[in-house]
Amino acid sequence: MREAVERLVRSGDRVSAACGLEARIPFAAGHEIVRQAKHGLTLVGPISDMLYDQLVGAGCVRRIEAAWVGNVGAGLGHNFRRALEAEPPLVEMVDYTNLSYATGLRAAAEGVPFGVTRGLFGTDIARQSDAFREIADPFGGEPVFAVRAIPVDVAIVVAQRADENGNAHVWGNLGTTLESARAAERVLLIVEELVAAETLRAHPNRVLIPGLLVDAVVVEPGAAHPSPVEGYEERDHAAFEAYHRATRSREGWDAWRAEWIDGVADRASYLRKLGR
Amino acid sequence: MVAAAARQIRDGEIVFAGMRLPLLGFAVAKATHAPRAIGLFENGLIRELPPRGFVVTMGDGPNQRDATCATTLIDVLGMLQRGRVDVGFLGGAEVDAFGNLNTTRVGKTRLPGSGGGSDIAALSRRCVYVMEHERRRFVERVGYVTSRPRGVVTLITTLGVFTLADGPPRVVSLHHGVTRAQVERETGFALDFAQAEETPAPSEAELRAIAEADPSGFWTR
Numbered sequence: 175m176r177e178a179v180e181r182l183v184r185s186g187d188r189v190s191a192a193c194g195l196e197a198r199i200p201f202a203a204g205h206e207i208v209r210q211a212k213h214g215l216t217l218v219g220p221i222s223d224m225l226y227d228q229l230v231g232a233g234c235v236r237r238i239e240a241a242w243v244g245n246v247g248a249g250l251g252h253n254f255r256r257a258l259e260a261e262p263p264l265v266e267m268v269d270y271t272n273l274s275y276a277t278g279l280r281a282a283a284e285g286v287p288f289g290v291t292r293g294l295f296g297t298d299i300a301r302q303s304d305a306f307r308e309i310a311d312p313f314g315g316e317p318v319f320a321v322r323a324i325p326v327d328v329a330i331v332v333a334q335r336a337d338e339n340g341n342a343h344v345w346g347n348l349g350t351t352l353e354s355a356r357a358a359e360r361v362l363l364i365v366e367e368l369v370a371a372e373t374l375r376a377h378p379n380r381v382l383i384p385g386l387l388v389d390a391v392v393v394e395p396g397a398a399h400p401s402p403v404e405g406y407e408e409r410d411h412a413a414f415e416a417y418h419r420a421t422r423s424r425e426g427w428d429a430w431r432a433e434w435i436d437g438v439a440d441r442a443s444y445l446r447k448l449g450r
Numbered sequence: 451m452v453a454a455a456a457r458q459i460r461d462g463e464i465v466f467a468g469m470r471l472p473l474l475g476f477a478v479a480k481a482t483h484a485p486r487a488i489g490l491f492e493n494g495l496i497r498e499l500p501p502r503g504f505v506v507t508m509g510d511g512p513n514q515r516d517a518t519c520a521t522t523l524i525d526v527l528g529m530l531q532r533g534r535v536d537v538g539f540l541g542g543a544e545v546d547a548f549g550n551l552n553t554t555r556v557g558k559t560r561l562p563g564s565g566g567g568s569d570i571a572a573l574s575r576r577c578v579y580v581m582e583h584e585r586r587r588f589v590e591r592v593g594y595v596t597s598r599p600r601g602v603v604t605l606i607t608t609l610g611v612f613t614l615a616d617g618p619p620r621v622v623s624l625h626h627g628v629t630r631a632q633v634e635r636e637t638g639f640a641l642d643f644a645q646a647e648e649t650p651a652p653s654e655a656e657l658r659a660i661a662e663a664d665p666s667g668f669w670t671r
Contacts, residue, residue: 195493195523196509220523221492221565244562246507249470251562258560269554269596272492272566273531273573276524292531293572296598298554299564346514347494348522404514411506 175364175397175441178390179206182362186214186236187327190279190358191229192222195349196246197404198332199225200364202397202441208232209435218279218324219243220272220350223401224417227251230265231427232435237266239305239324241275247411248418253427268303276350278305278324283356290318329358332398333383334405336363337371340388343380346404352382360389364397366406396445451580452478452660452670453652454625455539455606458578462486463536466526466570471580472539473505473513474660474669481659490529492566494521504665527566530573538574540567541581544592547639549603549615551579552592564596571597576604583607589638609633611649612641621646 183189183203191200204225207215214236217226221242229235230243231253244251257264270278277289290309294300300308305322331351336342340363344351355361363383368391374381400410421427438444452471456478459465467476467489476489480500489497491508496519503512514520529535542551543561551571553561571577577599581587603614610624610633620642624633630643652660664670 194509196507197493197514240563242563242565246470246509249562254562255560259558269563271564271568272523273527273569276522276527280524291569293569295572296550296595297568297572298595299568345520347491347509347517347520349493350523352522353524402509402511402514404511404520408511409507409509414506 175202175206175392175394178362178392179203179210182328182360182389183207183212184327185212188216188218188325190218190326190329190354192219192225193329193350193354194332194401195221195347196223197346197349197402198351198398199223199401200330200332200397201225201399201401202394202444203330203362203364204229205435205444207234208431218326220275221246224251224414227253228435230254230257231421232431235265237268239268239270241270241272245414245418247414252421256424268305269299271299274306274319274321275324276353278321279350279353279357281321281323282325283353286323288320288322290320292318294319324357326354326358328360328362329354330362330364331355331383332364332403334365334403335367335369336365336391337369337374337385338391339371339385340383340391341371341374341381341385342383342388343374343377344382345380348382355383355387361387362390362392363388364392364394366395366403368393394441396450397441399445399448451606451608453656454611454649455578455580456482456656458604458606459484459487459537464488464490464534466490466530466535466538466574468538468540468565468567468570471541471669473508474663475539475580477501477505477663478656478659481662482655490526490535492523492527494523494526495519496521496526504663504668506668527569530569535574536576538570538577540570540577540579540597542567542579542597544587544589545579545581545605545614546589546592547614547619549577549599550592550595551597552594554594554596556593568597571599573600576601579603579605581605581607583609583633583636585636585638588636609636618642620644623647623649625649626651
């Protein structure tokens with residue numbers, strides 16, 4: 175993981191690290207980004223749960239383009255809130271909706287300059303960014319909103335299993351997993367399990383990320399904890415609650431980070447610390 | 451409040467359930483009067499069976515298991531945009547007399563944002579909102595329009611049931627023991643009380659379904 179993050183994630187990158195939508199969030203890679211002090215990142219995502227809150231708290235982030243940043247069980251993300259409420263804000267925020275985000279991401283995945291949606295009308299979201307523009311339907315129908323393509327430098331994606339070339343089986347809800355991998359210049363794939371190529375080829379419809387998109391495969395069981403990985407890992411609700419309580423203050427966040435990110439060398443030590 | 455919200459889902463309808471309390475409302479409706487309702491979840495799940503076990507987020511194991519279909523965000527939100535969804539189920543921090551929701555920024559406080567809420571409000575035929583009834587949340591005009599509803603909104607609160615975005619805001623019913631004065635004190639816009647009734651008390655089946663879906667009182671304590 176250390177080497178893959180060193181090689182594939184660069185300071186200043188546009189990063190997608192929360193594409194599973196509450197499931198399969200690559201916390202292990204995020205913590206490695208913090209330990210390697212990557213900075214100036216732009217995080218993109220739909221509902222992006224508390225990994226983004228941690229990257230914001232650690233000072234890795236310059237800008238966020240997302241539909242939701244917080245802690246899905248507990249509500250607010252305290253680091254995100256503090257960063258946006260600071261004068262001036264510590265992080266630039268562009269608000270999306272889930273559909274407009276996925277529409278822009280899919281445009282990037284397909285190499286076209288924009289996508290369109292029927293949402294956004296009458297909202298302040300449509301007004302706060304030049305990523306959205308109301309346009310006439312060239313075929314004479316109702317107006318729509320154009321959403322500019324959302325480019326991604328590196329997508330960090332968690333899947334259940336892959337072969338060593340990165341052909342991956344993914345199951346459970348997919349969120350924007352497929353579009354993220356397709357939009358990105360580089361893909362860091364994290365799997366619970368490495369399996370033989372024949373296992374993948376036995377179910378080619380389940381190969382949702384073909385290896386041709388993937389730059390590195392990291393086998394790291396438990397990489398998504400405390401988020402769930404269907405078939406391997408249940409969501410650890412208590413960990414989300416504990417993080418919410420612990421990070422109410424800046425000092426509380428510093429202590430949490432010292433204990434759970436800087437205080438462990440890698441995911442294996444993190445899992446040992448959890449008592450596994 | 452949860453029982454009253456669940457009753458808004460009619461049997462056989464296609465429901466788009468947002469995050470947090472709406473997940474519980476859908477589970478209760480499925481377990482009681484609306485066994486044939488179909489739930490769409492923005493993370494990419496489609497469900498016809500109520501989740502077996504406690505669900506905090508739509509990505510939890512019990513919401514994944516026995517799902518009818520597990521697919522992508524844009525697939526289910528595309529079905530919504532295509533016009534297939536009867537009712538969208540949402541919560542919010544602030545609501546106004548026009549049914550606009552704010553989940554982005556209240557005063558100086560930065561909130562998590564839209565998620566799929568803005569899409570669900572804009573693209574569902576009608577909406578159900580579930581919210582705590584407090585004056586600071588019920589305002590004449592929201593400070594930030596995160597979500598603007600396309601259709602009629604039924605608003606379920608800790609005090610009663612209301613209709614928005616269908617002419618002037620009106621009271622459908624007040625929960626048992628709730629007074630008009632209490633509602634007026636906690637609401638920042640004018641309400642028409644002419645047709646107000648009393649919300650039917652939760653049935654035993656509804657209370658049982660809530661207890662099963664939320665055994666530790668995580669959402670309903």
